[in-house]
Amino acid sequence: MTTTANRPAGPRPQGGPMGRGMPGMAMPVSKAKSFGPxxxxxxxxxxxxxxxxxAVVALGVISVxxxxAGPKLLGQAxxxxxxxxLGHLRGIPGAGIDFGRLGTVLTWVLAFYVASSVFGWLxxxxxxxxxxRVVFGLRADVEAKxxxxxxxxxxxxxxGELLSRVTNDIDNISSTLQQTLSQLMTSLLTVIGVIVMMLTISPLLSLIALAVVPASVFITGFIGKRAQKLFIAQWRxxxxxNAHxxxxxxxxxxxxxxxxQRESEAEFRxxxxxxxxxxxxxxxxSGLIMPAMMFLSNLSYVVVAVVGGLRxxxxxxxxxxxxxxxxxxxxxxQPLTQIASMANLMQSGVASAERVFEVLDAEEQEPGPAESAEIADPRGRVEFSGVSFSYSPDQPLIEDLSLVAEPGHTVAIVGPTGAGKTTLVNLIMRFYELNSGRITLDGVDITQLRREDLRSRIGMVLQDTWLFGGTIRDNIAYGRPEATEEEIVAAAKATFVDRFVRTxxxxxxxxxxDEGTNVSAGEKQLLTIARAFLAQPALLILDEATSSVDTRTEALVQHAMAALRSSRTSFVIAHRLSTIRDADLILVMESGRIVEQGTHAELLDAHGAYHRLYSSQFAAAE
Incomplete structure (x- = not known):
């Protein structure tokens, strides 16, 4: 069963009031991409x-x-x-308004506008x-990424920042495409169609009307470049x-x-x-574009009206x-003004797209092997050979580590905070890739296994419990969805979940x-243990798995874990040394290195690092 790993060992990033802030939380994007790409x-x-x-373009052409064509027909009317x-005023015999012809022209005008509306609706x-569909595909790509x-x-x-990118920014892209594509297409087609019709009426007046185009392009570009930077800052x-x-x-x-509260509120403000x-x-x-374009539009209107009257x-x-x-x-x-007024929408949408593309362009984990290996008879033998790993190149953590965990043995890992205990099991899960060396599971290099196959053989119970919104049955069955009701209940009984569920x-x-607020912290921990129990893994990893249960329940869970660990290799990360006295092998880690290893009695007799850790916990009580 795969679960999210604890935060890596090593230097911790500093942040808000809970100390959970991440690097780069309030840092701006190093360099924003240009609008065009x-x-x-x-x-x-x-x-x-x-x-x-x-087909959308074709329907737009017909609609436009x-x-x-409507204004020219209205001009004929x-x-x-x-x-x-005029003929009536001049006294021309039989002169007057030809209502038959007028009715025909107006009927055609009405038909044209109705047809335009129908095709525009389609x-x-x-x-x-x-x-x-495009936004659906974008969401799917982000989810897969x-x-x-x-x-x-x-x-x-x-x-919060990542959630904002995959929710707010994608929603903004959707609304931007929805609002701008149709209007932009209609506006451009309208501009082309109107230019053609104006040229058929008067080339001179057409030149006057077209004079606003260069000015419009300049104003839109000049203001748009400045708005783009501000929209990027807005979404950042x-x-x-959201992260805060x-x-x-x-x-x-x-x-x-x-x-x-005051510090949190001040940070929010x-x-x-x-x-x-x-x-x-x-x-x-971006709002300056619209008034500027309206001014040019009105100026053009006045000049056309004056010159047209003279003609x-x-x-x-x-x-x-x-x-x-x-x-x-x-x-x-009007279309030019509409295009200009859409500049703020387009700038905002492209700024959001840029943030989403940064997620899609992020470096992926190394792909699995083209031909994955298989473990025919999983036994749970784990071997580290010359393993070196660091979260950052300038801060070495684990160097040249070698150890062997035999099938059915319990390997306990102890040491001070930041020593690399959780990192060690994260490497087994391939949450991180090694800098050098190799890790084998039953003699097979874990890099030759598909990650899904590797993790399906491992059960992991973390100190930080994770439950999802659903029934208790569903949360236990998450470890093995095809499990029967009897198997779920058996796992619950073995891990002492059944006794509180019955109440x-x-x-x-x-x-x-999803926060598990209607069960206690200890009950949540028991549920995660039952989930791992049901998965029946070949390799078991317990990262302070009993830290949230009371002493009596811990003793019961230890018995359950003993049954669970039978014929399985177990890695147990523990701070309370009383829980790992019976381990077959105890590894003492300091600064990413194994400084001692042996049984509980052997390490106490050595009077080394383990003895100091043990004494710090029990000397006062003794």
Missing amino acids: SARRLVARLRPERVPFA AFTV TDVIFDGV QGRLLNLVVQ LHRLPLRYFDGQPR NTGAL IEEAFTGHQLVKVFGR RRNDELFDAARGAQFV ITSGALTLGEVQAFIQYSRQFT LPDGYDTVID
């Missing part, structure tokens, strides 16, 4: 959806085509009315499907704030016990202020054509939450 990479994820996306009224539905990342990566990431500060909140709520009781300043700056700077008086254009052109000029500048109203169907 991240945006192109995000758009590239649309490639698997190119067929439905092509009907839309841009205006000419019909104007010519009829485009929106299909685009929504495309976007959700997290399972391929080494434990070292998670040791260096605050949980969001992750840092997660830390503070997880250790809420500890904060209360040590009276650190500081991070919240940083997020407020970054978000306010990002929204303010009417000279007879170069009709009133209906100028009216249609003014509508087109509005339709032309609960719902028995094994009692639902516990």
Whole structure:
């Protein structure tokens, strides 16, 4: 059964009020990627959806085509009315408004706008499907990536920051794609269609209207570059704030016990202020684009109206054509304004995408062998041969360590905090890779085994218990999902879980939450031991597994563990030396090295490091 390892030995990172902060928690990204590469990479994820996306584009073209044809038809209707009224005023016999022709033109206008709306609705539905598939794939890739990342990566990431990347940032990408793709596509197609229609009416007025394009591009680029940095800071500060909140709520009781509420609140206010300043700056700077574009749009509108009036008086254009052109000029500048107003959304979405891509680009754990070895007859013999390991190159931890754990033997590992005890069992689980040397299980190098096969042969019970939201039965069966009801109950009885479960109203169907708040710390520990018992592993690792149980229960669990360890190799990490007196081999570690090894009696007679540890615990009592 695989579980999360304890924090590595060695220097501990410092952090918030609980001391659980991680390196880089409040540090900014060393260098933000530019907008272009991240945006192109995000758009590239649309490639698997190119067929439905092509249909989205086709529907958009049809919808926009009907839309841009409307003003020209309305211009013809205006000419019909104007010519009829003008002829009537001049006294031309039979002159007047041709209501038949006017009705036909208006009917076509209505049909065009209805068709445009229908095709636009179809485009929106299909685009929504495309976007959700892309985001679904992105979430799946991130989830798969997290399972391929080494434990070292998670040791260096605050949980709240990582959760913010895989939840908030992906949600922001989803909303950005949903809101911008449709509008951006419609706006670009509208600009193209309107330019074509304006050129068919008046090339001179078209030049005047197009004069705003270079200015629009310059303003958008100038402001957008400054907004991008602020949006990156906004989402970075969001992750840092989430990390602090997660830390503070997880250790809420500890904060209360040590009276650190004010410090925790001050830290929250500081991070919240940083997020407020970054978000306010990002929204303010990106919000400057819209007013600037509206100013250019209104300026263009005034010039077109004046020049168009002069062209009417000279007879170069009709009133209906100028009216249609003014509508087109509005339709032309409106998409540009919309594109500019979407800049803040796009900047925010790309900033989030950049943070998600950093997770996807993180260095993965070494892949398993192409042809994995198999252990035909698992017995549990473990051998360390010249093993060296360190968490950082400049701080050696374990150097040239060699030892053998025979099948059925119990190997106890003792030593001061930071000596490398937990690191030793983490190396057996391949949570970390060796710097040099090798570890074999039943004569097979563990690097030649698939990680899943290796860990399926190991049962691990940690000092920090982990339960998930579900029934007690489900939590025990997590060690072996295919176990029968009888096997689950047998494991519970062997580890003395059954005796307290029977006192609960719902028995094994009692639902516990992921924090296990409705059972005691000792009962949680017993549940994790029952889970390992049910897994029936060939190799057992107990990392202070009985630290949360009372003395009487500990004695009972020791008897249960004795039965569990029968014919299995067991590694027991212990601080209470009374629990490992009967171990077949006791390893005493200091600074990553085994300084002594032997039985309890042999080590006491040696009057060395073990004797000092034992005396420090029992001398006062004696």
